[in-house]
Amino acid sequence: MVPLDAEALAAGPSRERWMGIFFEDQKVGYAVSRSAPVAGGGTLHEGRSHFRLAAFGTIQDVVTAQAALTDPDGTLRRFDFFMVSDEVRISARGEVRGDEIVMEVDTGGGSRRFTFPVSAPPQVELSLEEVVRRHELAIGTRFEVPYFNPATMAEGVMEYEVTDVEVLENGEEAWWVRTRFGDIETRQLVTSAGEVIRQESPMGLSMVRMTPEQARDMPTHDEAVDIIARSAVPLTGRIPRPRATRVLELAIQGVDPDRVIDDPPIQVRRDGTVRVEMPLLAELARPPVVPAPDVQVPAEWLESSPTIQADHPDIIQKAREVTAGATDRVDAAVKLEEWVFQYVEKAPTFGIPSGLEVLRTARGDCNEHTALYVSLARSLGIPTRIAAGVVYSDRVGDRGAFYYHAWPEVWIGDGAAPTAEGSTAWPWLPVDPTFGQAPADATHVKLAEGDLDRQVEILAVMGRLGFVAVDSR
Template identity: 35%
Template sequence: MMTISGRKISYAGIFIFWFVTMAVLLFRHYGLNQNIAPAAYKSVIPDELLGEQWLGVYYKGEKIGYAGRQIEKKDEGYKVSELLKMRLKVMDTRKEIETITNAFLDHGLRLKSFDFELKSDADMTIRGRVKDNNLNVEIETQGAKSEKVVRLKDAPSLNLSVVPDILKQGLKTGRKFTMAIIDPATLMQENMFIEVTGKEPITAMGIKQDAFKVRGVFKGTEFFMWLTEKGEVLREESPMGFTLIKESKENAMRIERPSLDFITQVAVPFNLKLPRDTTYLMVKISGIDFKGFELDGGRQRLEGDVLEIRKEALSYQPSAISLKHQEEYLKDTMFIQSKDPQIVALAKEIVKGEKDKLKAARLIYEWVYKNIEKVPAITIPMATEVLKTKRGDCNEHTTLYVALARAAGIPAKIAIGLTYKDGFFYYHAWPEIFVKQWIAVDPTLGQFPADAAHIRLITGDIDKQAQILSVVGKIKIEGMEYK
């Protein structure tokens, strides 16, 4: 039986992972802009945007880090360098996070290559090289490598920030436009909506001045930034109390000891006390737009704003899955490397020729639950990396389980949502497998099937999970009935 402290630790991963890889990146606004001609930038980037820029990073008013950027002219074009450092408190444990980015552009500001490094629990390096209309990406984490080719519609140019696009469109109240970027976490092309909402007085570095307020929306998450007429960023905000403020380099680099625990801050209060093995749960969901989420289907039934969840009975009447969908949930991906020789070999060793898919799925569940150490981790999990380190939280457990299940021929996917503990719902990840029906299992918490206190919001690989940020701090859950 898992201890309460260990059980709490397992909830840490999903939120921290996306806080670092998405919430922070929203402020940086870096991506590959496919729509604007590179030459257009030459006339809209003022000198104020060149050189060094520094911002302090705050969470609910508490200083937790800093960000710095420098743009340099080189013989072959430009070099854009960026440093981000944060100090977080996670389940009473202090975590240090650092990212270093270097991007190289030609004289037309077209992206030639980039290197991104994440230093945390598991160091990660992402390298990208542009060749023709392809972006060739290599990801390396503690010796585990994965490659991907991103096909681009046009020859890419680096979007230094959304600022050049806004300046090109014109800083005018009411102006709206959409820009195409590369999602920094998934390397997939996405759209970002931008709107200039008006002017407001803003104080930065002791100077009060009028600034344009700009609203942005990316994957359902809203953020704001305040710009001078020349495009200098004075302040940026996201819905979770995350703020960047223009500061001198000396002040920006002063980081305080964090006192706010992220996991506690984003937990959702609940009005009922649930038993550990809840088999049925009825709740009312409010505060969010249900569009784009997967609240209805399988073990969950949504009518209006009332959600019912029933723990699967393993003798339940079987449902069908199309061949197309079955192939989708068996495929090898950049992070779920189900065809990696080590993953395939381990799956065979665990299953030992078991023909019953449900029994095989349980064998894999038992192996992951027993062999992966449960610790909070700030990583972008890859199945091969988890197999090597054998440690992590719900992200790591889930990613490895799904890879092993697929390697054993069992359709599996990642579910993201919330699960209950001691009067709160915490953000969490767990697998779903298809054996005559979709079955939720939890190799992190030790539940097969998972209890009904797991509320699924979405399913999918890393490209879908960023959507979770759009509900953080907004969703409300009211208990109505349980068994």
């Protein structure tokens, strides 16, 4: 653990706070935030961060900036968010209006407006510290704060619990506070003035209060942390031919097995193990490209979102072009997979994926391939969802390991049921446009389903999850 520097603490409560960002014990960047009163008694909160990471040897700098305006009573009114990394950039502006958030998102050269219902005016990351200051901290204190994350569009409740007290080098007491949002837990060390001086997050990420000079001391390119290699999920045993594996059974280690999705018949979790079996194309039902009008399809498998621009004219035109002549949904799914695999350059990317932006840049990693694929498929009326989890690669570590991955799944559950006795009905077709696979191989282990607001759940197990190979063929 990186120690707190006495010089950083000596500055006392400050409206400008500098933090060093660390991955395990290695510095990867910095963050700075400041607060200032505004006319009318409210507060303007501003922050920015800069960190440098590597993935498979490719080094990228990521810059974020955000702001939030709160009323005198601490109620959030407006916020904005900006992120840029290499060719990926996204900006968002939002306003709380009664029981909803109205948000405008700019990405891929286009601007879209979205509304999100909220049960109470939420806070964003920058304004949370002001809320904490309004509570008297003591061991056992608990409270909840409505919360919204503009980057992932996730809305819910941030839970706080004071768990311990620590005396700092300057003699001041500080409180260890555990926070929980969904399945994600962090620990914060908070001073009596309500300022966070240390934060510890999943996957070994942490922030530590520093002087401005210390915080701005960025790592060189030679020192950049390879986030993929350092966050790999270890495997005991071997998978001889991962890309050709159709059946895989693994023992789950390090986390509650319930953290691994049970989704028969493709992924079955039982007695601390998970078994993944992928279908052959010849085994699949062949429903029409678009479900019949009387078929009930959940809206989330067809809708657009800030990252899945299924209703954009450019997406619609390209999808029709790629799938021209498709005879059924499986045929269309394979055509889309082959085109995205060939079209998008394989390049590690840090940022928020956007299907429209990938259509224009033709570059990205699994998130970008998946965002483009799902945008294209949904634009045609093909029910598609995003699967996120881990996949095996022998490029990670000395003996291979699992690493974070995302891929699309196409619904074919409205097709004809199998007629052969003992045959399996496959309601979903997992494809992998990053690897060029339809169906995907069985080393794809799913941990979450859905857009960014659900994919962040994976952080709760990364750094703790491990597997033991039981069977592969």
